[in-house]
Amino acid sequence: MSNEYVTINDVTLRDGMHAIRHQYTKEQIAEVTRLIDASGADIIEATHGDGLGGSSIQFGFSKETEKDIITTAVDNAKNAKVSVLLLPGIGTIDHLKRANEWGAQVVRVATHCTEADVSEQHIKTANELGMETVGFLMMAHRTSPENLLNEAKKMASYGATTIYVVDSAGALTMDDTRRRISLFKENLDTEIGFHGHNNLSLGVANSIAAYEEGATRIDASLAGMGAGAGNTATEQLVAVLNKLEIANGVDLYKSMDAAENVIKPIMERPVQIDSLSLTLGYTGVYSSFLLFAERAGKEYGVDPRDILVEIANMGAVGGQEDWIIGVAQDLAKKQKVYA
Amino acid sequence: MSNEYVTINDVTLRDGMHAIRHQYTKEQIAEVTRLIDASGADIIEATHGDGLGGSSIQFGFSKETEKDIITTAVDNAKNAKVSVLLLPGIGTIDHLKRANEWGAQVVRVATHCTEADVSEQHIKTANELGMETVGFLMMAHRTSPENLLNEAKKMASYGATTIYVVDSAGALTMDDTRRRISLFKENLDTEIGFHGHNNLSLGVANSIAAYEEGATRIDASLAGMGAGAGNTATEQLVAVLNKLEIANGVDLYKSMDAAENVIKPIMERPVQIDSLSLTLGYTGVYSSFLLFAERAGKEYGVDPRDILVEIANMGAVGGQEDWIIGVAQDLAKKQKVYA
Known part of the structure; x- marks a missing residue:
């Protein structure tokens, strides 16, 4: 060293x-x-x-x-x-x-x-x-x-x-x-x-x-x-x-x-490791996706972590946050099918 | 590995x-x-x-x-x-x-x-x-x-x-x-x-x-x-x-x-790294000293970190939390002398 x-x-x-x-x-x-x-x-x-x-x-x-x-x-x-x-x-x-x-x-x-x-x-x-x-x-x-x-x-x-x-x-x-x-x-x-x-x-x-x-x-x-x-x-x-x-x-x-x-x-909310930010690190998705995933998760009733995992698999990079809505919709449909 | x-x-x-x-x-x-x-x-x-x-x-x-x-x-x-x-x-x-x-x-x-x-x-x-x-x-x-x-x-x-x-x-x-x-x-x-x-x-x-x-x-x-x-x-x-x-x-x-x-x-308060717990890690004092140092700091008007640094220098181990009052009193006296 x-x-x-x-x-x-x-x-x-x-x-x-x-x-x-x-x-x-x-x-x-x-x-x-x-x-x-x-x-x-x-x-x-x-x-x-x-x-x-x-x-x-x-x-x-x-x-x-x-x-x-x-x-x-x-x-x-x-x-x-x-x-x-x-x-x-x-x-x-x-x-x-x-x-x-x-x-x-x-x-x-x-x-x-x-x-x-x-x-x-x-x-x-x-x-x-x-x-x-x-x-x-x-x-x-x-x-x-x-x-x-x-x-x-x-x-x-x-x-x-x-x-x-x-x-x-x-x-x-x-x-x-x-x-x-x-x-x-x-x-x-x-x-x-x-x-x-x-x-x-x-x-x-x-x-x-x-x-x-x-x-x-x-x-x-x-x-x-x-x-x-x-x-x-x-x-x-x-x-x-x-x-x-x-x-x-x-x-x-x-x-x-x-x-x-x-x-x-x-700080508006504590900057800390929580489920979502840990998922970001684990999946390697860019942090700008976080708020979008949270919002879309709420709107479509799906787990934001599942959105992020899917986004990571798709190889999304910064600027492709608009992919999230589509992913959330797809996940929501699958949930309905299997519900 | x-x-x-x-x-x-x-x-x-x-x-x-x-x-x-x-x-x-x-x-x-x-x-x-x-x-x-x-x-x-x-x-x-x-x-x-x-x-x-x-x-x-x-x-x-x-x-x-x-x-x-x-x-x-x-x-x-x-x-x-x-x-x-x-x-x-x-x-x-x-x-x-x-x-x-x-x-x-x-x-x-x-x-x-x-x-x-x-x-x-x-x-x-x-x-x-x-x-x-x-x-x-x-x-x-x-x-x-x-x-x-x-x-x-x-x-x-x-x-x-x-x-x-x-x-x-x-x-x-x-x-x-x-x-x-x-x-x-x-x-x-x-x-x-x-x-x-x-x-x-x-x-x-x-x-x-x-x-x-x-x-x-x-x-x-x-x-x-x-x-x-x-x-x-x-x-x-x-x-x-x-x-x-x-x-x-x-x-x-x-x-x-x-x-x-x-x-x-x-949790009663968020378990996180703050000034006091960081000081504990930095000085290597046992965590049971934390609450005592906070209390003594308030009571005697001294920085709890200074108490912990002093306690660490004294080589205190678990069970010697009662040393803290004496340290806080000494620090408070020194503050008065130099004030």
Whole structure:
């Protein structure tokens, strides 16, 4: 195991957007930014949950404008850099340029694990703008470690200086994580990052496994504030990093207090592992399917878990949430037939 | 990695007692036993949280008598064996004989990690009674792997057929767990078990690490119902075991439904990782100190975390909860001096 410094990229104000339907107020963004900054995390991500341009009918409107979200974070971060998420197709080059003007210093260009090609222009433009560029390979459990490496190599060739293994659905086991990160470490010259969700209760463990294999940049959010079962919780990760004597820049007590006293009260419902989020991790379905499955389950009187299992078998990826209604209807019909 | 069957020892009705101040009703014990039994777990533990004889002024009175707790579990378990916990000093040979008469087939004789000597009579008597005997070395983070092995050897010499590494405070990292279990595997002829708590969010991960090193008996509770941040949650563990194709006998959906629909509504407060339970895992203090520290913190106006850090530095073990008042008073005095 190396003994390198871990850069924490806090996603409370981006992935955490999902947990409150993107409704953070400017005041909350300002307060949370100040707390994260004061706790010592090196990068603070602030964007709509689905990235630049995400505020829309399809993904839900954010409470504040993109400009207000980003500039509020930038204005309140004394030491930390501010990063933005960009999913090509949702966000555009124009969005990127504006984010840069507003003060974002880091962009994380995110694609499905098999679609790195679509990140080329965005990574190149970000480099031209002088931004730090990170490639973000989502749903990393959905392809083999070897294929994931090939996609990572594309992002590196476009100029990304850090590439992430992104466990969007919290579906990777520790060995799954190790295989992906170690392959990256052997074959890439970039820095390597890991973004975990806690659906299988492995967020912290996978982050540590990733570090042991060579990842030096780890995503986390206070109290795990994020989609589905939540992200790796910053304060829990930092406690374990400290026990392992791995430097990370974050003050444990400050992160614990911010999580407990500020973030938990903001949550609309507790971000935790429950039947549905556990099913997401178990089946490996993208967390954006969760609310849709719950709603459709209620409407058609079927178990949302059965919907998600079926959706996983169909190989659905983010953006295909509309498949859910059809699946729910089919399951409801089958129930009637067998009732 | 071996590919052996994992025996799940469910502790919802024993460690879970702590989470509701030992107040399970007979009806709840009956229902929960039937659900665990139907889910397929092989062993169901039902005893006061602090084991046989635990119902007392010192540890809190259980709602039901020891006889009712045990016989209700025995009467409602069709397939699973019922186990009881016994901490020598709290429980006696007489308690053990009665538990055996009431139908308990397994006894787990628990001592502090450096005090296996006190388990001799109890393990020997249990063997004479024809019970299955398990040695349970608590607070396993508090001594070196080598010392823990020496204590385990004592329990084996008394006749225990399974020996557990018990992470009472949820303070072991994955490497800490591996070192202890692998040393047991190399040097003991007994079966090896692991009991984890989730204070550092490593309950499931440590259980998997323990399995990989040779543990074939794992403790878990539905929804993590247990002391402090809770135990390794059965449904989360089973989801990961299933993904790793490790047979364990438990039906995932039944355990998820029981956790969600029956156990969570019984909880007085959510069993989760919060500032205090994270501090317990971080400092390695026994979870029985938690409520005392909270109370003393309020009474003397000091941060309960500072009390626990101080208690950990003093090397306090279970039973020394009365140290907390003195620590709280000292901290309060220091605050005044520096205020």
